[in-house]
Amino acid sequence: MNLVTPPEHPFAQFVRILGKGKRGARNLTREEAREAMGMLLDDKVEDTQLGAFLMLLRHKEESAEEMAGFTDAIRARLQVPAIDVDIDWPTYAGKKRHLPWYLLAAKALAASGVRILMHGGGPHTAGRLYTEQVLEQLDIPLCRHWQEVGSALQQGNLAFIPLGDWMPPLQRMIDLRNTLGLRSPIHSLARILNPLSARCGLQSIFHPGYQAVHREASRLLGDTAIVIKGEGGEIEVNPDATNHLHGTANGINWDEEWPALSAQRHVKPETLDVAHLQAFWRGEAEDSYARLAVLSTMALALRGLGTPREAAFAEAQQRWDNRLQSN
Incomplete structure (x- = not known):
């Protein structure tokens, strides 16, 4: 035989x-x-x-x-057209403790002329509020292909495209989370991709130690990037904590420590009410945590584009104050 x-x-x-x-x-x-x-x-x-x-x-x-x-x-x-983008803004974690204030930071920056591409992997963990779930309420364009992205950026400097519409195999791997019982490295990888070669990629990695790995990966790729431990895993500066910025530009790594902006920790809300997000954007509601989170996250993006920290905060305040007039 x-x-x-x-x-x-x-x-x-x-x-x-x-x-x-x-x-x-x-x-x-x-x-x-x-x-x-x-x-x-x-x-x-x-x-x-x-x-x-x-x-x-x-x-x-x-x-x-x-x-x-x-x-x-x-x-x-990737088969992508040449689209000019300032900030690549991956959003894959979802929020469970606080509202997604980073979305208002992105909207205000876009209203002031900063071109931002956001991309995400959809709701995959119960109990979290994801970017995709509030796009319509916040008038952020949901795009299904790169041509729509280009049009949205041309019209309003802000666009969101689901990962599944431009890299379906990666979305399939992310969707295995509930089958395998654990998040896979694809959740982290998606934050590095910067598909349109933006001037700066922002990344949020929650688990300690991973920030330096992501920064080094971006350096190896020749990208400009800032990696933080964002609130809830999203690109949102936590104003109640010290924030360490892991940056890289022109092949050189840099680090910066931003002190907490609040002397006392804010109490987290009992529920995540998107209506409160909308009211704060319109200036109809005040929220000290939201104000600090939005302004510091805007400053983070401006820092990524080369503005020094002190000037970035002052510029963020000015852009936020003018957000409705810009529209």
Whole structure:
């Protein structure tokens, strides 16, 4: 009887690299990460391999070189028109303690002429309020393709496009969260992608230690970026805490510490009422936490565009005061 050994699947090598025990396992090189993500995007991987790969990465914790290699593969497959963008603003976490005040910061910046692309992965965790759920109430354009993004930016300097509309395989991986029981590294990776090559990418990474990894990945990619531990995982400066900015520009890393803006911590609201968000935008309601969160988040974006901290806060206040006149 002639027994033939079946050939090994080409993707198996990458699972083996990550999962070969405490002494045998290692990080992927940037080139290996690029090849592995390319196979995932081109649907050349079995579902069992996909799940194993994502969870091994999650357990090991991804490296900057891996994140850069994954991004290389994604950008190589992107078909995007030339659209001028100032700020790339990924929004994938959702909020559960406070309202998404970062959306008002983005709206005010856009009203003053800053061109902002937002992108997100949809509601995937119960009990959180996601950007996609409040776009209509805040008059933020929901775009389904890059042409719509270009038109929205031309008309109002602000656009949101779901990840599933420009990189469906990544959205599928994010949607595995409830199947696998854990978030995969794709949730973090989406924050680095900067699909339209904006002048600055803002990133929020909640878990300690990951901020420096993300900053290094952006540096390897040649991007300008600021990474913070944003409130709830979103790009929103927490005014009740000290905020550390991990920045990179022109291949050089920099760090900046922003002190807390409030002497006492604010009490979180009992419910997340979007109507309060709208009222604050119109100037019909006052909220000390919201005011500080919005202004400091606007200053963060301006800092990313090169404005020094003190001037960024003063400029943020001026732009916020003029937000309704600009419309």
